[in-house]
Amino acid sequence: MIAVSLATANHIIAECWLLATFSEDQGQTTRRFLTPPVLQVHDHLRQRMNALGMTTHTDALGNLRGLWQPHAESLRIAIGSHIDTVPNAGAFDGVLGVVLALELIRLAQLASLPVAIELLAFSEEEGVRFATPFLGSRAVAGRFDPALLQLTDQDGITLEQAIRNFHLEAASFGPASLEAAQLHPRTRAFLEIHIEQGPVLEAEDLSLGLVTAIVGQTRCALNFLGHANHAGTTPMHLRRDALAAAAEWTLAVESIAREGQNLVATVGKISAQPNAANVIPSQVQLSLDIRHSDDAVRAASLRQLLDRAEAIAARRGIQATCQTLLDQPAIPMDPHLADRLAQALADAGLPLRPMTSGAGHDAMVMATRLPTAMLFLRSPGGLSHHPDEAVRPADVANALHVAFLFLQRLVASPE
Ligand SMILES: [Zn+2]
Secondary structure: OOOOOHHHHHHHHHHHHHHHOOOOOOOOEOOOOOOHHHHHHHHHHHHHHHHOOOEEEEOOOOOEEEEEOOOOOOEEEEEEEEOOOOOOEOOOOOHHHHHHHHHHHHHHHHOOOOEEEEEEEEOOOOOOOOOOOOHHHHHHOOOOOHHHHHOEOOOOOEHHHHHHHHHOOHHHOOHHHHHHOOOOOOEEEEEEEEEOOOOHHHHOOOOEEEEEEEOEEEEEEEEEEOEOOEOOOOOHHHOEOHHHHHHHHHHHHHHHHHHOOOOEEEOOOEEEEOOOOOEOOOEEEEEEEEEEOOHHHHHHHHHHHHHHHHHHHHHOOOEEEEEEEEEEOOEEOOHHHHHHHHHHHHHOOOOOOEEEEOOOOHHHHHOOOOOEEEEEEOOHHHOOOOOOOOOOHHHHHHHHHHHHHHHHHHHHOOO
């Protein structure tokens, strides 16, 4: 029986705080893709992996990878998360999943579990530097489009050049190294452990959540086209006010989303023309972001919202149009692995809380390649992408314990 102590949990937390000091900015944590502090994190993690007897390398997209392989024929799985951050980040988003995985490998070694574990420290998940997320996991999952190499950052450096600069060995980067970055074909499962980044687990006083799916997402640009006129001389019943229509529709978005089960919809951005105090607004553009774990529910809800926009516009004698900018399907986690995780939670005496992830994660990309599972830890205050981001030691201990029990179950019945 392996016990996970609070001392171990506190050690993991201390490691995350230490890694948070490797930053582009003094006094805050900012670690964009392929910047010098990423190398510092790699050096630190590589030392820890080597101390555990793991072999390590950095792949073509700058993902740090470590392999613990007790026997060549062992069941092989992958575990990981990301080490890049948003600007002025917290210490736990992504990094916690990597540091937890190191401790998990240590526990597997102590218990002589016959399992090979590849630890993946993904170099780019947030998409801050090149405005494109999941570059690291795309390469590992074999979903990396080489056209992405021509993306440029704010300094005009292409992704390809950034990779060459990072590796400091220009000759070695090319199609073959992209090919080599792909996951070993014998890898049977991927597990990501991550903070929830939301308030649900805390509101229900729960330590851990089992992710069943990462929600699908639609983003649209709505346009209400009315007619500008004088704010003093145009009587109310003769107006075609695009902003009043947009306001009515925004409230409809909120109430329709509230009526839906686990549906979230947001109008996050609005601009009015001519945007003057004494002119009736002629044109308003709004953003719509709508997410659900069931693509059919998302599509039906979107239809309902657009019908409402047209009805509001028609009643007010104006026009409503919509342009779809993003239509990303939901990604379910593997049901068999989710069962194993549910059993592991039961083994640990913890309640089962299935939940969907409203945010994207590397697990979403990995799930397109192999069976994938994801475990959430409570986020105190529901806070993330913020320097006050935190975790509770007891939740970290629970997550490590459950992950170990999950490994044991995988080894006992790998099919
Ligand atoms: Zn993250």
